[in-house]
Amino acid sequence: xxxxxxxxxxxxxxxxxxxxxxxxxxxxxxxxxxxxxxxxxxxxxxxxxxxxxxxxxxxxxxxxxxxxxxxxxxxxxxxxxxxxxxxxxxxxxxxxxxxxxxxxxxxxxxxxxxxxxxxxxxxxxxxxxxxxxxxxxxxxxxxxxxxxxxxxxxxxxxxxxxxxxxxxxxxxxxxxxxxxxxxxxxxxxxxxxxxxxxxxxxxxxxxxxxxxxxxxxxxxxxxxxxxxxxxxxxxxxxxxxxxxxxxxxxxxxxxxxxxxxxxxxxxxxxxxxxxxxxxxxxxxx
Amino acid sequence: xxxxxxxxxxxxxxxxxxxxxxxxxxxxxxxxxxxxxxxxxxxxxxxxxxxxxxxxxxxxxxxxxxxxxxxxxxxxxxxxxxxxxxxxxxxxxxxxxxxxxxxxxxxxxxxxxxxxxxxxxxxxxxxxxxxxxxxxxxxxxxxxxxxxxxxxxxxxxxxxxxxxxxxxxxxxxxxxxxxxxxxxxxxxxxxxxxxxxxxxxxxxxxxxxxxxxxxxxxxxxxxxxxxxxxxxxxxxxxxxxxxxxxxxxxx
Numbered sequence: 001x002x003x004x005x006x007x008x009x010x011x012x013x014x015x016x017x018x019x020x021x022x023x024x025x026x027x028x029x030x031x032x033x034x035x036x037x038x039x040x041x042x043x044x045x046x047x048x049x050x051x052x053x054x055x056x057x058x059x060x061x062x063x064x065x066x067x068x069x070x071x072x073x074x075x076x077x078x079x080x081x082x083x084x085x086x087x088x089x090x091x092x093x094x095x096x097x098x099x100x101x102x103x104x105x106x107x108x109x110x111x112x113x114x115x116x117x118x119x120x121x122x123x124x125x126x127x128x129x130x131x132x133x134x135x136x137x138x139x140x141x142x143x144x145x146x147x148x149x150x151x152x153x154x155x156x157x158x159x160x161x162x163x164x165x166x167x168x169x170x171x172x173x174x175x176x177x178x179x180x181x182x183x184x185x186x187x188x189x190x191x192x193x194x195x196x197x198x199x200x201x202x203x204x205x206x207x208x209x210x211x212x213x214x215x216x217x218x219x220x221x222x223x224x225x226x227x228x229x230x231x232x233x234x235x236x237x238x239x240x241x242x243x244x245x246x247x248x249x250x251x252x253x254x255x256x257x258x259x260x261x262x263x264x265x266x267x268x269x270x271x272x273x274x275x276x277x278x279x280x281x282x283x284x285x
Numbered sequence: 286x287x288x289x290x291x292x293x294x295x296x297x298x299x300x301x302x303x304x305x306x307x308x309x310x311x312x313x314x315x316x317x318x319x320x321x322x323x324x325x326x327x328x329x330x331x332x333x334x335x336x337x338x339x340x341x342x343x344x345x346x347x348x349x350x351x352x353x354x355x356x357x358x359x360x361x362x363x364x365x366x367x368x369x370x371x372x373x374x375x376x377x378x379x380x381x382x383x384x385x386x387x388x389x390x391x392x393x394x395x396x397x398x399x400x401x402x403x404x405x406x407x408x409x410x411x412x413x414x415x416x417x418x419x420x421x422x423x424x425x426x427x428x429x430x431x432x433x434x435x436x437x438x439x440x441x442x443x444x445x446x447x448x449x450x451x452x453x454x455x456x457x458x459x460x461x462x463x464x465x466x467x468x469x470x471x472x473x474x475x476x477x478x479x480x481x482x483x484x485x486x487x488x489x490x491x492x493x494x495x496x497x498x499x500x501x502x503x504x505x506x507x508x509x510x511x512x513x514x515x516x517x518x519x520x521x522x523x524x525x526x527x528x529x530x531x532x533x534x535x536x
Contacts, residue, residue, distance in 0.1 A: 096343065097343060164380075166376060166378055166380035167380060167382065169338065169374075169376060169380065170376065170380040170381075170382065170442070170445075171382075171392070172338065172341070172369065173336070173338065173369060173373070173374040173376070173446070174369065174370070174373075174392055174393040174396065174445065174446065174449060175366045175367065175368075175369040175370035175393060175396065175397070175449060176366065176392075176393075176396045177366050177396075180396045184392075184396070185382060189383065
């Protein structure tokens with residue numbers, strides 16, 4: 001067989017291999033989504049969203065967990081965005097590119113891979129005990145903010161790195177200071193990438209269970225948290241609680257809660273996509 | 286005779302790389318000087334020393350004195366932001382900001398805190414006219430600068446630089462990314478701007494150097510080999526190296 005034919009066969013078989021892999025991944029996801037939706041969608045109604053938990057499955061709702069998740073989402077964002085973006089900007093634009101910086105870079109990337117329960121233990125000790133926040137929403141948010149900081153920092157750095165140097169040069173050349181160049185050119189130009197990274201990181205944070213359990217989030221919360229120092233629970237914990245019960249009806253509740261949690265995540269990802277497209281359309285190099 | 290710009294014994298190192306070797310030169314006001322030489326000869330690096338654009342590069346180290354209007358620009362008291370308003374720079378690739386034409390031109394003013402509309406409007410018209418772009422864009426100042434053609438973008442970059450009223454204009458191969466028509470427009474512009482500014486242009490194009498400049502400096506491997514009136518350089522250079530480069534025997 002000639003070399004050309006052989007290459008063509010290789011080419012084609014790789015294509016089919018790729019198609020196979022994609023279909024496999026997607027079909028697992030579709031099966032999962034379908035089974036959840038079939039189980040749970042009928043259970044979702046206004047009462048389910050606005051009711052307190054209950055030991056009777058049909059009366060139980062997710063209000064405290066949903067509000068808790070929203071609280072956690074907002075506070076985690078408020079804590080992690082300024083710290084993460086500022087660190088990313090510093091490391092990329094101000095920090096010297098020496099060996100220590102390399103070391104730091106590798107370790108920040110490694111931090112993103114530390115199991116979340118470890119962050120939970122850290123949060124329990126530092127925020128819960130030493131800073132005496134207890135099992136409050138604030139303690140949980142601080143812990144999750146720590147958890148996603150590496151992701152925010154890395155994505156900020158990547159977005160800033162993608163800004164062409166000619167833009168900085170143009171700004172410096174006109175007499176702009178470093179801060180003016182950053183705030184008027186570099187950060188706006190990389191905003192799409194930064195925001196996408198932040199939203200994906202926060203989507204991950206609201207799906208976390210383990211660190212919040214360690215910090216002291218409750219499993220059964222019959223009240224709606226009204227401030228950052230209140231005790232709380234979140235959707236993933238509520239789901240975990242329900243699936244661990246023997247009664248079948250609670251399984252249906254869990255499926256319904258999963259759908260709500262997925263919706264929250266999808267909405268977040270949708271916003272990320274929208275922002276990225278909007279900002280990228282404006283800027284073409 | 287007072288010189289606009291004097292460089293005395295400039296040596297530049299990048300780490301252990303000696304890239305500019307003891308270069309001195311004096312430039313008279315309202316002249317055009319062309320820097321020529323093969324790639325990597327240090328002409329762009331030297332150009333960037335003149336408005337301290339190399340400051341942000343790690344490992345960059347400069348010895349010597351560069352005086353503009355008699356003042357050493359590497360003096361500790363000199364604020365580099367002020368310096369760059371006085372010594373404007375145009376780059377190889379047109380690099381407009383992803384903003385409107387208007388905002389591009391007034392950027393240099395806005396960062397100085399000048400936001401008064403009458404001043405900004407006036408500057409936009411004056412600078413665009415100086416850069417020979419006003420007639421083409423005057424009805425469309427809100428349009429994104431990225432929608433302009435490459436040649437228009439480069440003239441916008443020149444206008445943007447002129448907005449802060451510089452007295453020296455540094456141009457780093459300003460026409461190398463442009464088509465011949467845009468190139469000739471930029472060259473005409475250099476002729477016109479000469480009456481207000483001292484211009485230094487780095488170019489790889491011998492004809493361009495011959496057309497636009499009064500003085501030509503030939504760099505080779507970090508040395509300033511020869512510098513003389515352009516006419517002399519192109520007809521009767523002292524050094525054989527210069528002769529070989531100009532006639533295209535190497536480089």
